[in-house]
Amino acid sequence: MNMHMTSQVDSASGVVQAETVIEARGLDLVFGSGDTSVQALKDINLTIDKGDFVSFIGPSGCGKTTFLRCIAALETPTGGSLTVNGMTPEEARQRRAYGYVFQAAGLYPWRTIAKNIKLPLEIMGYSKAEQEKRVAEVLELVELSGFGGKFPWQLSGGMQQRASIARALAFDADLLLMDEPFGALDEIVRDHLNEQLLKLWARTDKTIGFVTHSIPEAVYLSTKIVVMSPRPGRIHEVIESTLPKERPLDIRDTPEFIKIAHRVREGLRAGHGYE
């Protein structure tokens, strides 16, 4: 199974560059119709390049999760255009272009950790030997080696979430979509997982779309921070991070970090319309 699609160029449209993974132009999404309709997304324009770590941040109802779900073809936009690897999101989903990590780990309680990670591999028809090899690889990647035989309830919340990330990494998708994956975890576990995620990103060279509520998390992780505002959900500002790719946890005390965090906070405040 050939999964290396990011290097392919869409020859039909000719406008997509080889390095562009996600391209949204004038994207609209309206839920329902008539008086009860809700404009979830309005005029979203965004380009995500290969290797980017993009965070979506904003208050509830700003459409950050909805946009991520549009990329994953779990929602269908009602206007504008959206391409993933030069294809429609639906085609990209059918070619298994992305791994998706939900807010809850959502591991199957009747499967062991190893068997949970095998789930997508079984569905996608990988051979038994290949399954074993990949499970061992990703378990090592999320530092869960030795826990493959455990059932989910035997693991802590943070370990379960790491297992669910391993599950999304097990197959050859260059794009990782994460919807508040650490939202339910405590601060210390969260710091640790953020650090691990950055290492993982550096090692695997994936493109990551990451939804979060937390300003420090967004600034610490991202190369690009998309600040969104609600009613209707739209992009308020896109902030390119000037932080280096190598980021120890204490980078969060540097003036550079604090400056970016301040900009994000200002953006959120302006977009929120509380004044």
Added chain:
Amino acid sequence: MKSLVAVLTVLAGIIGIWYLACVPMNIKGVLDAAERGGEVVEPAEAQTRRDLSSLALAAQNGFAVTRVWSVERPRLPAPHQVAWELWDTTVMKKVTSKRSLVFHAQVTLSATLLGFAIGTGLGILLAVGIVHSRVMDMSVMPWAIVSQTIPIIALAPMIIVVLYSIGVQGLLPKAIIAAYLSFFPVVVGMVKGLRSPDHMQLDLMKTYHASKGQVFWKLRLPSSMPYLFASLKIAIAASLVGAIVGELPTGAVAGLGARLLAGSYYGQTVQIWSALFAAAILAAALVALLGLLERVLLGRMGVKA
């Protein structure tokens, strides 16, 4: 240990109430028999006794009270009479004898198990169809519900007559009545179980571009197992009731239902009660067996014991 005491206390309470209930239920018969045997009873005329309450009779004829627990054909047999009858017709008789309850229970059990298998298979198939097809949901579910509003006692003779007219008799008609009762809880439980995966779990399968079949085998079916076992326990008990009811209108000579019917023809209350207890014990054993199977299977599926 503490719970064992509580359980035994409740059991002793039930048996105590049962023994007490034998007094008002059987006292008139005992006094009539005593009068025929030449003993003096108060009041002397049968007519007067009929108008008196059972408790008043018991109070006036203290000598007769202990006899209410050893009447040959009592209105309400005492617990030890039923227990002895059960012992006598199971352990003391050869299992091939027509007087052996084991023989009758095995006849009913075979119809129960066949009916349970048919009902469970049908129930699961219907549930799979209902979950995957809106048309089936709207067309089959109402009929499944309506089917359970008809009293089985009214329907059973018709099923037997119709099947007899096309040459089917013996085990199968009883099994079909048992299946008729047992498919419904399986349908309801399995529909609920197959629909139990939440949005997130279904979305996850969608991100893998999983086929409907894969979603069924890897997500819906495993999720439904706890629901299935709850349904199966109801279904097997319903199946046994169906098999017994199926034996009543046929004039069957074998089976717990036949035993109940014969008992009521000849006023053999002890026989009726022992057949009832045999049926209850059989049902409890079947449910317990399913419980054991559930624990083994769900244990393998990683459920905390």
